[in-house]
Amino acid sequence: MRAVGTRPAAEQPTAAPATARRPRRSLARALPVTPGVVLLLLFLAGPIGYCVYLAFTDLQLTGQAESSFIGLDNFAEAFGDKDFLNAVWLTLVFTVVSSLIGQNTLGLTLAALMQRASKPVRTLTGGIVVVAWVLPEVVAGFLLYAFFRREGTLNAVLDWLHLPAQNWLYILPILAVSFANVWRGTAFSMLVYSAALNEIPKEITEAAQVDGASGRRRMWHITLPMIRRSIGTNLMLNTLQTLSVFGLIWVMTRGGPGNRSQTLPLYMYEQAFQNSMIGYATAVALLLLLVGSLFSLVYMRLLRTEV
Amino acid sequence: MARSVKLTPAARRATRRLAADAALLVVAAAFVLPLAWVVLSSLDARADLKVKIPEEFTFGNFDAVLVPDVTFTPLLNSLILCGGATLLTIVCAALAAYPLSRYRSRTGSAFLATILFATCLPITAIMVPVYALFVQVELIDTMHGTILFFAASQLPFAVWLMKNFMDGVPKELEEAAWTDGASPMQSLLRVVLPLMGPGIAVVTVYSFVMMWGNFFVPFMLLLDPAQMPASVSINDFFGNRGTVVYGQLAAFSLIYSTPVLLLYILIARRLGGGFALGGAVKG
Numbered sequence: 001m002r003a004v005g006t007r008p009a010a011e012q013p014t015a016a017p018a019t020a021r022r023p024r025r026s027l028a029r030a031l032p033v034t035p036g037v038v039l040l041l042l043f044l045a046g047p048i049g050y051c052v053y054l055a056f057t058d059l060q061l062t063g064q065a066e067s068s069f070i071g072l073d074n075f076a077e078a079f080g081d082k083d084f085l086n087a088v089w090l091t092l093v094f095t096v097v098s099s100l101i102g103q104n105t106l107g108l109t110l111a112a113l114m115q116r117a118s119k120p121v122r123t124l125t126g127g128i129v130v131v132a133w134v135l136p137e138v139v140a141g142f143l144l145y146a147f148f149r150r151e152g153t154l155n156a157v158l159d160w161l162h163l164p165a166q167n168w169l170y171i172l173p174i175l176a177v178s179f180a181n182v183w184r185g186t187a188f189s190m191l192v193y194s195a196a197l198n199e200i201p202k203e204i205t206e207a208a209q210v211d212g213a214s215g216r217r218r219m220w221h222i223t224l225p226m227i228r229r230s231i232g233t234n235l236m237l238n239t240l241q242t243l244s245v246f247g248l249i250w251v252m253t254r255g256g257p258g259n260r261s262q263t264l265p266l267y268m269y270e271q272a273f274q275n276s277m278i279g280y281a282t283a284v285a286l287l288l289l290l291v292g293s294l295f296s297l298v299y300m301r302l303l304r305t306e307v
Numbered sequence: 308m309a310r311s312v313k314l315t316p317a318a319r320r321a322t323r324r325l326a327a328d329a330a331l332l333v334v335a336a337a338f339v340l341p342l343a344w345v346v347l348s349s350l351d352a353r354a355d356l357k358v359k360i361p362e363e364f365t366f367g368n369f370d371a372v373l374v375p376d377v378t379f380t381p382l383l384n385s386l387i388l389c390g391g392a393t394l395l396t397i398v399c400a401a402l403a404a405y406p407l408s409r410y411r412s413r414t415g416s417a418f419l420a421t422i423l424f425a426t427c428l429p430i431t432a433i434m435v436p437v438y439a440l441f442v443q444v445e446l447i448d449t450m451h452g453t454i455l456f457f458a459a460s461q462l463p464f465a466v467w468l469m470k471n472f473m474d475g476v477p478k479e480l481e482e483a484a485w486t487d488g489a490s491p492m493q494s495l496l497r498v499v500l501p502l503m504g505p506g507i508a509v510v511t512v513y514s515f516v517m518m519w520g521n522f523f524v525p526f527m528l529l530l531d532p533a534q535m536p537a538s539v540s541i542n543d544f545f546g547n548r549g550t551v552v553y554g555q556l557a558a559f560s561l562i563y564s565t566p567v568l569l570l571y572i573l574i575a576r577r578l579g580g581g582f583a584l585g586g587a588v589k590g
Binding site for chain 1: 323324326327328330331332334335338339340341342344345348355356357358359395398399400402403405406407410414418420423424425426427428429430431432433434435436437438439440455456458459460462463466491492495516519520521522523526538541542553556560563564567568571
């Protein structure tokens with residue numbers, strides 16, 4: 001996609017004597033790819049294939065010698081299960097609140113503010129937000145657990161402002177974990193948008209400014225259309241990352257209280273290991289994988305229009 | 308609003324900068340609170356869940372966790388897992404990226420598209436089938452099994468990044484080596500890879516950091532507590548040891564996080580600013 005200068009050798013029309021050598025040569029060229037391909041086939045494609053197979057069986061964790069093919073029963077069971085539908089709903093809330101609204105909007109706002117802010121403030125804020133992103137997932141989980149607990153920092157701050165304290169992890173667990181994901185993931189959006197905003201030529205915004213366009217109109221009519229590809233890419237990657245969050249929620253709430261913060265990955269885990277239903281959990285996993293694949297395809301489409 | 312018309316452009320810019328600074332500082336304050344908790348609590352003899360200046364400063368929390376069982380063994384396990392898997396990822400990615408970057412073919416672009424597709428797949432989703440598969444082939448609870456899976460899960464993105472960095476190395480430099488009779492493998496090792504040092508550093512650090520922080524994969528694939536990496540063993544501070552000693556949890560969190568923070572600073576510096584990863588991910 002970048003090295004267009006040199007004409008690809010493999011596509012050059014080859015003279016008659018060379019045709020016999022061609023397959024062997026391209027085979028030799030493909031040789032270095034082998035270790036990677038073997039690894040991917042055995043440990044990535046293999047499990048995905050196994051996932052598709054298992055989803056149609058009733059394999060259990062213990063006490064069962066043979067599993068049998070049961071067709072679409074797992075899927076039928078899932079869509080009739082209140083807990084599954086609850087998990088789908090919570091996953092949707094978690095994704096919309098923390099990825100679409102939270103990380104994306106806050107990341108863009110921070111990037112836009114940084115364009116105007118003074119350098120020390122920009123460096124300080126950028127640094128703090130990035131540290132939150134670089135920290136291991138489980139550590140982030142503990143920090144936000146401490147933050148949202150009844151005896152935690154958030155209530156101390158609210159108390160100081162003379163506002164009523166709440167048991168956040170009990171009354172609004174899904175919002176607490178969503179905010180935790182915003183805290184942890186905003187840096188990525190901020191970096192993507194900062195890079196995109198830096199690429200907008202100064203002349204364009206200045207011309208609009210001279211023409212008398214207000215800040216908000218410039219944002220809406222000039223900046224946003226110019227970075228729309230970054231927005232698309234960022235939304236895809238954020239959503240994919242958010243769909244597969246497990247550790248953060250596990251550490252903060254274990255999916256509880258009850259199942260009020262149990263998103264699909266946690267539901268899948270509980271079905272597999274607390275309820276020993278490997279086949280059923282795999283069917284749920286397959287659904288998650290299909291949603292992920294769909295987003296992947298859209299993302300690839302976006303990249304293609306970009307290059 | 309009428310007043311603002313009288314402001315000179317310079318004064319207006321200054322006001323806008325001040326407003327932006329104030330807004331950013333508010334966000335920074337909100338983001339820094341959880342970070343302040345972990346730092347202050349680690350030095351506090353009587354830490355709880357609130358951010359507060361310790362009444363009694365101590366290094367006792369660090370002393371208490373810096374023992375083999377709590378810190379050194381899990382960190383060593385993390386290092387073996389992530390180091391081994393990163394090494395495997397980088398070797399496979401560099402080898403695979405070379406033909407993809409140097410020759411164009413239909414198979415090559417199809418392979419690259421598959422790689423890009425795999426980059427985005429939610430690995431979390433396949434962990435239950437991976438567990439079932441690992442039980443069948445007796446790789447469950449083994450370090451090498453986990454290393455192989457880690458490497459495979461990180462490989463698509465590593466290949467993609469590596470190929471993009473390799474595209475930046477001009478082909479002419481290699482052609483000189485070819486005329487001198489170097490094989491493609493020699494020109495990869497002697498010419499291309501040395502020229503893309505920063506690129507390799509980024510891919511290495513990125514892969515390592517992702518694995519170092521990963522909780523779900525070792526949580527599922529390892530069973531023996533003696534083999535657990537720090538990302539899983541940190542949960543022992545809850546449950547296994549009775550009441551939670553928050554100061555020690557904070558101290559351990561800091562120790563466990565330090566390597567990835569340092570590594571990030573290392574590559575952010577080398578590539579001039581933190582935009583490298585964001586830009587690289589953009590493709």
